Amino acid sequence: MRIENKPGYGRKLQQAKQIQITVNQKPIFAYEGELVSTILHCEGIRVFQRKHQTGKASGSYCNIGICCECLVKVIGDHNIRACQTPVADGMIISTDIEVQS
Secondary structure: OOOEEEOOOOOOOOOOEEEEEEEOOOOEEEEOOEEEEEEHHHHOOOOOOEOOOOOEEEEOOOOOOOOOOOOOEOOOOOEEOOOEEEOOOEEEEEEOOOOOO
């Protein structure tokens, strides 16, 4: 869910250019400048990967790129920090975990 109105101002926010990306083999739209982690949260994905040794879930934690809990796979690159990476048109993102309930 994206914010479309700024509370108290009664007007629509201007959005950047709409682009098409793919998340876990599902085509979705995003706006230029949004972060990968934002898109994942909007799609209901809270767990981005599982730790190799323990199997524990990880996702957004510090949101400033230090903890590396938000690593995802982008075609052509692995271990991308979702909280620091802006989406790009045609980007293909995959997480280890599908949509969480």
